[in-house]
Amino acid sequence: MTRLEALTRVYPQLEQRIVVTIMGAVAAELQSIGHRPNFFYLQHAMGLASSIGLGIALSKPDRQVIVLDGDGSILMNLGGLTTLARYRPKNLVHVVFDNESLLSVGGFPTATATGSDLAGIAAAAGVPRTAAVSTLDAFTRAFAEALAAGELTTIVAKVEAVGPSAYVTDLSLLENRFQFARYLRS
Numbered sequence: 001m002t003r004l005e006a007l008t009r010v011y012p013q014l015e016q017r018i019v020v021t022i023m024g025a026v027a028a029e030l031q032s033i034g035h036r037p038n039f040f041y042l043q044h045a046m047g048l049a050s051s052i053g054l055g056i057a058l059s060k061p062d063r064q065v066i067v068l069d070g071d072g073s074i075l076m077n078l079g080g081l082t083t084l085a086r087y088r089p090k091n092l093v094h095v096v097f098d099n100e101s102l103l104s105v106g107g108f109p110t111a112t113a114t115g116s117d118l119a120g121i122a123a124a125a126g127v128p129r130t131a132a133v134s135t136l137d138a139f140t141r142a143f144a145e146a147l148a149a150g151e152l153t154t155i156v157a158k159v160e161a162v163g164p165s166a167y168v169t170d171l172s173l174l175e176n177r178f179q180f181a182r183y184l185r186s
């Protein structure tokens, strides 16, 4: 499964939800399918997308929040999982696209390439629902189940280490930041 295939499959379920992604490949791929004002692409701060998502989920309990994370990012801040688990917002679905690689900066292997199990780490951190998937159908099912479950879920989706041909899009960081903040306030 590629991440673009996975994103394309679940895009209809992202359209009306609040979405926070990490920077780089996943942000460019989601934008290539279609940017929306309810999508925020967190630049630079690796490991903190789930923390941004957590804050939004806690302050907007009537909305569902989707965080699209990466293995390299989450490995930079494993404490983010313990904080997610401590507050366990029922309205947050945390997807980790695990390509075993820091793809956006050249493809250096991460610890998941040598056996570290992020779904196991999330479960041990106290995340009440976790899933590990490696096919498009399994991902689609796990994502739909997580949306319906009403319980904090981390889905670790193994994906191929391939990304977009270009990372720079015509949406600037500041434009996204102000548009998203206005969306949250509206």
Ligand SMILES: Cc1ncc(C[n+]2csc(CCOP(=O)(O)OP(=O)(O)O)c2C)c(N)n1
Residues within 6 Å of the ligand: 022, 023, 024, 025, 026, 043, 044, 045, 046, 069, 070, 071, 072, 073, 074, 076, 099, 101, 102, 103, 104, 105, 110
């Ligand atoms: C704290 C920090 N260190 C380094 C970087 C540079 N950087 C940007 S994206 C990236 C790789 C992200 O890897 P991953 O989360 O696995 O996502 P992928 O690129 O594989 O989709 C790195 C190292 C950064 N943005 N922030």
